Structures are given as structure tokens and as C-alpha cells.
Amino acid sequence: MPKISAPTVVEHRKRKRDALLAAATELLVSGGVSAVTPAAVGAAVGLSRPSVYQYFKSAADILAAIxxxxxxxxxxxxxxxxxxxxxxxxxxxxxxxxxxxxxxxxxxxxxxxxxxxxxxxxxxxxxxxxxxxxxxxxxxxxxxxxxxxxxxxxxxxxxxxxxxxxxxxxxxxxxxxxxxxxxxxxxxxxxxx
The missing domain is CATH 1.10.357 (Tetracycline Repressor; domain 2)
Structure with missing residues (x-):
């Protein structure tokens, strides 16, 4: 089981999602929409692409969240x-x-x-x-x-x-x-x- 980096699992997931969103926003601003992929967003925060799917269903879902x-x-x-x-x-x-x-x-x-x-x-x-x-x-x-x-x-x-x-x-x-x-x-x- 992966370690959580917050007092609760809920807070841990919120922090991870916020980090993914911040990374996705930077990718969007610096590289445009095509730069915002689950793999690139995950890599920016040290998560695998499959892990990103625990937070966002697709690149379009990431853009909607941004x-x-x-x-x-x-x-x-x-x-x-x-x-x-x-x-x-x-x-x-x-x-x-x-x-x-x-x-x-x-x-x-x-x-x-x-x-x-x-x-x-x-x-x-x-x-x-x-x-x-x-x-x-x-x-x-x-x-x-x-x-x-x-x-x-x-x-x-x-x-x-x-x-x-x-x-x-x-x-x-x-x-x-x-x-x-x-x-x-x-x-x-x-x-x-």
C-alpha cells in the first residue's frame, strides 16, 4: 500500500489532485493543449500515467478541471x-x-x-x-x-x-x-x- 503524505487519505488525494492540476496548468501555459496528457501531467509530479487516471478520466477531463x-x-x-x-x-x-x-x-x-x-x-x-x-x-x-x-x-x-x-x-x-x-x-x- 502506498504511503500517504497527509493526515488523512482524503487530504492526501486532494493534495495529489491539486499537484496534478498545477502541473497540468503549467503544461497548458507553456506547451498548449496538446502538452496536457495524462502521461505528461503524471511525469511532472512523479506519478505514473495509470495513477493519473485515479484523479482524471482523460486529457479532456484535465482541461475541464483547469x-x-x-x-x-x-x-x-x-x-x-x-x-x-x-x-x-x-x-x-x-x-x-x-x-x-x-x-x-x-x-x-x-x-x-x-x-x-x-x-x-x-x-x-x-x-x-x-x-x-x-x-x-x-x-x-x-x-x-x-x-x-x-x-x-x-x-x-x-x-x-x-x-x-x-x-x-x-x-x-x-x-x-x-x-x-x-x-x-x-x-x-x-x-x-
């Missing part, structure tokens, strides 16, 4: 950053700051790798659903501000936010990018005179 895990962590951090805010401009400011903080920390790299991959339709649909949940506070703030052409404005601001994330990932100062992005968001949602 999707759920990365969005769940990101969304929880966003909600914490927005907690207690009701003013729509303050919500948008906090949303932008937290999104860009996560970009600086590399938290969006798994989602970017997944969005660029050829995924099964059900996986693409789940990524879209999770992204919709993620942008819900931003959309709600835009609605509260009663911006004209809501969907067009949202798409344009989303594009600006993506450009800001790319700027940070390319080495730009996160604080400067956040200040500029927030100023541009304010200019875009200010009532027209």
Missing part, C-alpha cells in the same frame, strides 16, 4: 475585491484593478491558452459561461450607468481591458496601466453632454 479551477479562483478574487461596493464607477474601478492585478500575477494565462486552443464544443461553451459569470459585475455597472449602446460599449471596453492585460504581460508597469485604463473607462461611460 478551466473550472482557474475561473473559480479568479472569480472569487474578483468578488472579494468588489465586496461592499455599490457605486457603479467604484465597481468598475475595482474590477479593472483586480483584473489587471491578476494579469500581472499570470492568473489569466490558462484561460488565454484555452481560448486559443481547438477545444470540443462543450468545453468552449463552459469557458464562455464562466467568462460570462466573470464579467457580470462589470456589465451590471454599465447597466446602472445607463450607457448608450450597452453591448457595443461593453465590447469596446472589454477590448481595452484585454489590451491593458497584454500590456502588463509584455512588461508595462501595472499601476500605470491601471491608472490609464480606469481614466479611459471613466471617459467612455461619462454621460454625454
Amino acid at each position: 478551466t473550472e479551477d482557474s475561473f473559480a479562483r479568479s472569480n472569487a478574487q474578483l468578488l472579494a475585491a468588489l465586496e461592499g461596493l455599490s457605486d457603479p464607477l467604484k465597481v468598475m474601478d475595482a474590477y479593472v484593478r483586480e483584473t489587471l492585478r491578476q494579469a500581472a500575477a499570470g492568473a489569466h494565462r490558462p484561460a488565454t491558452a484555452l481560448s486559443e486552443a481547438e477545444l470540443p464544443d462543450e468545453c468552449r461553451a463552459r469557458v464562455a459561461e464562466l467568462h460570462h459569470e466573470q464579467i457580470a459585475p462589470f456589465m451590471s455597472a454599465l447597466r446602472q450607468l445607463n450607457v448608450p449602446d450597452l453591448m457595443i460599449t461593453a465590447q469596446l471596453l472589454g477590448g481595452m481591458l484585454e489590451a491593458a492585460m497584454r500590456a502588463i504581460e509584455s512588461g508595462s508597469d501595472p499601476d500605470a496601466v491601471a491608472r490609464t485604463t480606469i481614466a479611459l473607462v471613466h471617459a467612455a461611460v461619462r454621460p454625454q453632454e
Whole structure:
């Protein structure tokens, strides 16, 4: 019987699964979807391929777990950053700051790798659903501000936010990018005179 590296078997299995998921995420970010195989993920943490199947049924199952895990962590951090805010401009400011903080920390790299991959339709649909949940506070703030052409404005601001994330990932100062992005968001949602 293999030794467990935790106080309980349940905790041991959770730690192993978390380690497999972390390794799979790194493989995804560095090598794309094709790099995420049960054999490669197992090798990254010192487990055999058959052992990986105790935690995940297939490579697709691993990718699904990465999707759920990365969005769940990101969304929880966003909600914490927005907690207690009701003013729509303050919500948008906090949303932008937290999104860009996560970009600086590399938290969006798994989602970017997944969005660029050829995924099964059900996986693409789940990524879209999770992204919709993620942008819900931003959309709600835009609605509260009663911006004209809501969907067009949202798409344009989303594009600006993506450009800001790319700027940070390319080495730009996160604080400067956040200040500029927030100023541009304010200019875009200010009532027209």
C-alpha cells in the first residue's frame, strides 16, 4: 500500500489532485493543449500515467478541471475585491484593478491558452459561461450607468481591458496601466453632454 503524505487519505488525494492540476496548468501555459496528457501531467509530479487516471478520466477531463479551477479562483478574487461596493464607477474601478492585478500575477494565462486552443464544443461553451459569470459585475455597472449602446460599449471596453492585460504581460508597469485604463473607462461611460 502506498504511503500517504497527509493526515488523512482524503487530504492526501486532494493534495495529489491539486499537484496534478498545477502541473497540468503549467503544461497548458507553456506547451498548449496538446502538452496536457495524462502521461505528461503524471511525469511532472512523479506519478505514473495509470495513477493519473485515479484523479482524471482523460486529457479532456484535465482541461475541464483547469478551466473550472482557474475561473473559480479568479472569480472569487474578483468578488472579494468588489465586496461592499455599490457605486457603479467604484465597481468598475475595482474590477479593472483586480483584473489587471491578476494579469500581472499570470492568473489569466490558462484561460488565454484555452481560448486559443481547438477545444470540443462543450468545453468552449463552459469557458464562455464562466467568462460570462466573470464579467457580470462589470456589465451590471454599465447597466446602472445607463450607457448608450450597452453591448457595443461593453465590447469596446472589454477590448481595452484585454489590451491593458497584454500590456502588463509584455512588461508595462501595472499601476500605470491601471491608472490609464480606469481614466479611459471613466471617459467612455461619462454621460454625454
